[in-house]
Structure formats: structure tokens, C-alpha cells
Amino acid sequence: MVRSGGFAGIERRGESDSSSDxxxxxxxxxxxxxxxxxPGRIPDQFLYDIDIDGRRTTVGEAQLSGPLRELVHHVLGRSR
Structure with missing residues (x-):
């Protein structure tokens, strides 16, 4: 998972494996x-590039909800 965009444009990466998590x-x-x-065209929003076992999508922060939001926070939270 890669979070990019935002006002500062700083990229953040996270990765996890379900066999150990x-x-x-x-x-x-x-x-x-x-x-x-x-993702909608919202200035300075974060974009999340998500890859789950080769299935990929890009999601804008405005589209993050429910389990998808939990997934993003879980993976990026473990990468600190």
C-alpha cells in the first residue's frame, strides 16, 4: 500500500502479510x-494505491469507508 498526495506530497508505504497478521x-x-x-478530483487529497494479491486499485481518501478504511489504517499503522 502506498499513500501519496496531500498538501506536502509526502509518500508513505506499508506492507503486511496475512500469514503473520x-x-x-x-x-x-x-x-x-x-x-x-x-478517486474524485479533490485538490490535495491523499491517494492510496492498494495491492491485494495482485488485485490493484487507487482510492481517494474521500472514498475510504468501512472495511477499506480499517484496512488502510491497519497496514499503514503497522509500518511506523
Missing amino acids: PVLGRLVDRVDLAAVPP
């Missing part, structure tokens, strides 16, 4: 990347 596996099971709408 059981919470991640449960979150991934609840996320449907195909149902995520494309």
Missing part, C-alpha cells in the same frame, strides 16, 4: 476492490 486476513476478506469507485 491474522487481523489483516479478516480485513481483506471484507474488502471488495472491484466495488471501490475511482
Whole structure:
């Protein structure tokens, strides 16, 4: 997962593996990347490039909700 954009444009990366992170596996099971709408054109918003086992999408912070928001916070929170 890569978070980019924002006012300062600072990139942040996070990665996790469900074999060593059981919470991640449960979150991934609840996320449907195909149902995520494309990011809107909002100035200075964060964009999240998400790759789950080769399935990829880009999500704007305005589209983050529910399990997808939990997934992003979980993965990026572990990378600190």
C-alpha cells in the first residue's frame, strides 16, 4: 500500500502479510476492490494505491469507508 498526495506530497508505504497478521486476513476478506469507485478530483487529497494479491486499485481518501478504511489504517499503522 502506498499513500501519496496531500498538501506536502509526502509518500508513505506499508506492507503486511496475512500469514503473520491474522487481523489483516479478516480485513481483506471484507474488502471488495472491484466495488471501490475511482478517486474524485479533490485538490490535495491523499491517494492510496492498494495491492491485494495482485488485485490493484487507487482510492481517494474521500472514498475510504468501512472495511477499506480499517484496512488502510491497519497496514499503514503497522509500518511506523
